[in-house]
Amino acid sequence: xxxxxxxxxxxxxxxxxxxxxxGYTSRLTVKPASKGGIRFKRMDIDGNPEFPAxxxxxxxxxxxxxxxxxxxxxMTIEHIMSSLIASEVxxxxxxxxxxxxxxxDGSFQPFCRAITAVGLRQLSSDVEVMHxxxxxxxxxxxxxxxRVSPCSNLQISAQIEFTHSxxxxxxxxxxxxxxxxxxxxxxxxxxxxESDVEYLKxxxxxxxxxxxxxxxxxDTGVINGPLRFKDEFLRHKVGDLLGDxxxxxxxxxxSIICEKPGHEGNIKMAxxxxxxxxxxx
Ligand SMILES: [Zn+2]
Numbered sequence: 001x002x003x004x005x006x007x008x009x010x011x012x013x014x015x016x017x018x019x020x021x022x023g024y025t026s027r028l029t030v031k032p033a034s035k036g037g038i039r040f041k042r043m044d045i046d047g048n049p050e051f052p053a054x055x056x057x058x059x060x061x062x063x064x065x066x067x068x069x070x071x072x073x074x075m076t077i078e079h080i081m082s083s084l085i086a087s088e089v090x091x092x093x094x095x096x097x098x099x100x101x102x103x104x105d106g107s108f109q110p111f112c113r114a115i116t117a118v119g120l121r122q123l124s125s126d127v128e129v130m131h132x133x134x135x136x137x138x139x140x141x142x143x144x145x146x147r148v149s150p151c152s153n154l155q156i157s158a159q160i161e162f163t164h165s166x167x168x169x170x171x172x173x174x175x176x177x178x179x180x181x182x183x184x185x186x187x188x189x190x191x192x193x194e195s196d197v198e199y200l201k202x203x204x205x206x207x208x209x210x211x212x213x214x215x216x217x218x219d220t221g222v223i224n225g226p227l228r229f230k231d232e233f234l235r236h237k238v239g240d241l242l243g244d245x246x247x248x249x250x251x252x253x254x255s256i257i258c259e260k261p262g263h264e265g266n267i268k269m270a271x272x273x274x275x276x277x278x279x280x281x
Pocket of ligand 1: 078079190236240
């Protein structure tokens with residue numbers, strides 16, 4: 001691989017907002033770092049526990065990806081992770097005054113815009129790239145499947161299928177780089193079904209969800225349109241997949257073809273890839 005240098009952000013930025021599941025407001029400050037990858041730090045807990053954004057720290061994948069160590073959690077990390085890896089940021093410290101990354105408008109865009117606004121700073125070390133050397137296939141009980149093959153860049157081809165008529169079957173191929181992510185993926189918002197809300201709230205989820213931070217569907221269609229893309233649901237799922245893949249901790253060059261991707265399957269695939277690379281296969 002050529003000598004592309006690692007990057008961090010040029011200066012810090014702060015965002016504040018409600019967590020889509022917890023319903024609590026928290027403030028996050030993203031700070032430049034020259035090593036350690038992407039790390040999270042809880043500022044509201046004694047001793048300020050800190051851990052890396054890494055697959056080994058994934059605790060739950062139900063309706064979002066939650067990281068943690070011991071009893072400490074940081075929920076819904078996928079949108080900021082996706083925005084950082086798509087912007088080619090290798091090292092930052094994310095300080096959070098709460099247990100969940102703010103959902104903001106439900107998309108990746110507020111994070112991407114904040115990163116673009118402060119700019120990037122090049123570091124002296126070369127980037128670490130995960131190379132895929134042969135075709136791999138991962139199947140999950142959830143119905144998700146992934147085919148990964150060698151590629152000189154990162155390309156995600158995805159297909160989703162929902163019985164709801166406003167979503168149906170959607171598929172597309174997306175090249176992932178800072179420009180294409182910004183124009184084709186970043187604005188795509190998370191989505192949910194009105195009929196699931198009570199059930200989710202009873203389980204401690206979706207307590208901060210609103211018409212301002214998610215596309216909401218009732219039995220007949222989208223309540224709070226218009227959509228930002230005709231296939232906004234698919235594009236959001238591609239962004240989520242990238243955020244989960246970012247937990248490998250390296251830049252990834254691969255072609256990924258996935259059907260019905262979800263957090264559980266994404267993490268399973270990311271672990272599979274990490275293990276394959278560890279064993280040098
Ligand atoms: Zn999402």
